Amino acid sequence: MLGRAPLDALQSCETAPVNHAQLLFPDFSLIACGWLLCRFTALDRRVWDQVESLVYYFLFPVLLFHSIVRSPFDFAATSSMLGAGVAMSLCGVGLSYALPYLPWLGRYIDRADHAASAQVSFRFNSFICLALADRLAGPQGLLLIAVLIGVCVPLLNVAAVWPMARHAQTGFLRQLIRNPLIIATATGLLANVLGFRVPPWLEPTLSRIGAASLALGLMAAGAGMQFATLARAKVLATCVLSIRHLILPLMAFGLSRLLHLEPTQTSVLMAFSAVPTASSAYVLAARMGYNGPFVAGLVTLSTTLGVLSLPFALGVLR
Structure with missing residues (x-):
C-alpha cells in the first residue's frame, strides 16, 4: 500500500534535488578507466577478453538473480505503473x-x-535505476523499481537477443536457452514467485559479486571502445540514442498522465524511462560475435546523455 511516507519522501526530494551528474559519474569514470588501461598499459585486449567472459557467464547472472529475489513483488499495488513501464518498453x-x-x-x-x-x-x-529510486522515494521507490526490473529484464533480454540470433541465423530458441542473463532473470522471477529468499549469511557474498560485476562490466565496455567505429554509423547511433533518451521519456510522461499515476509512481517511471542503457549490452553483443566496440561506444554516449535526459524527465517533464 502506498501511504503518506513515500509522498513525504518525494516532497523532501523536491527540496533537495538529485545531482544526476554526480550519480552518473562513477559509471562513466569506470568506462574511462577501462579505456585507459587497455590503451596505455600491459592490460590489453587479451586480458579484457577473459574479463568479458567472467562477467557474462558468472558475475552478471549472479547479480541479476540476486536483484530479483531479494524484493517481494506486490503486483496489485503497482499494476498501473507496471503496465505503463511494460508498454513503454x-x-x-x-x-x-x-x-x-x-x-x-x-x-x-x-x-x-x-x-x-x-x-x-x-x-x-538497473544499477542507476536502483540508486535513483532510493534517492527519489526511499524504500517505496526501491520496491516499485524492483517490480519493473523483475518484469522488464527478461522481456527486454529476449528482445535484445532476437535481432542478433535472427541475423546470424543461429537459432533464436537455442540462443535463449544458452543465454546466461536470460536464465538468471527467469530463475530469479520463478524463485521470487515461489517465495525463495537468499539466506542472510549468503547476502554479503552475493552483494560483493554484484559490485564486482558492475565495475568489471563497465571497465570491459571501456576497454572495447572504438570511437572511429561509432563515427561510421552516425545515423544508426543517433536513432537508437534518440529513442532511449528522448522518445521513451516522452512516452512515460504521456502514460503517467493517461493512467493518473500517483507522484511516487510517476517519479519512478520517469527515472526508469530516462536512465542510460544497460552496460551489459556491450558484453552481450561481443559474446554473440557482433561489433562490440560499436555497442561500447553507444553505451558510453548513452551514459553521458543520461546526465541530460534524467533532469529532462524528472525536472522538465515531471
Missing part, C-alpha cells in the same frame, strides 16, 4: 526494430550493426 522495442525498414533511414543502416545495437534503445541500467 515494448514501444521502444518496436521503434528500434523498425529502423532498418523506414524508407528514409533504412539505406543508411547496416543490418549487422543494427542487430547488435537495437538493444541500446530499450534496455536500461
Whole structure:
C-alpha cells in the first residue's frame, strides 16, 4: 500500500534535488578507466577478453538473480505503473526494430550493426535505476523499481537477443536457452514467485559479486571502445540514442498522465524511462560475435546523455 511516507519522501526530494551528474559519474569514470588501461598499459585486449567472459557467464547472472529475489513483488499495488513501464518498453522495442525498414533511414543502416545495437534503445541500467529510486522515494521507490526490473529484464533480454540470433541465423530458441542473463532473470522471477529468499549469511557474498560485476562490466565496455567505429554509423547511433533518451521519456510522461499515476509512481517511471542503457549490452553483443566496440561506444554516449535526459524527465517533464 502506498501511504503518506513515500509522498513525504518525494516532497523532501523536491527540496533537495538529485545531482544526476554526480550519480552518473562513477559509471562513466569506470568506462574511462577501462579505456585507459587497455590503451596505455600491459592490460590489453587479451586480458579484457577473459574479463568479458567472467562477467557474462558468472558475475552478471549472479547479480541479476540476486536483484530479483531479494524484493517481494506486490503486483496489485503497482499494476498501473507496471503496465505503463511494460508498454513503454515494448514501444521502444518496436521503434528500434523498425529502423532498418523506414524508407528514409533504412539505406543508411547496416543490418549487422543494427542487430547488435537495437538493444541500446530499450534496455536500461538497473544499477542507476536502483540508486535513483532510493534517492527519489526511499524504500517505496526501491520496491516499485524492483517490480519493473523483475518484469522488464527478461522481456527486454529476449528482445535484445532476437535481432542478433535472427541475423546470424543461429537459432533464436537455442540462443535463449544458452543465454546466461536470460536464465538468471527467469530463475530469479520463478524463485521470487515461489517465495525463495537468499539466506542472510549468503547476502554479503552475493552483494560483493554484484559490485564486482558492475565495475568489471563497465571497465570491459571501456576497454572495447572504438570511437572511429561509432563515427561510421552516425545515423544508426543517433536513432537508437534518440529513442532511449528522448522518445521513451516522452512516452512515460504521456502514460503517467493517461493512467493518473500517483507522484511516487510517476517519479519512478520517469527515472526508469530516462536512465542510460544497460552496460551489459556491450558484453552481450561481443559474446554473440557482433561489433562490440560499436555497442561500447553507444553505451558510453548513452551514459553521458543520461546526465541530460534524467533532469529532462524528472525536472522538465515531471
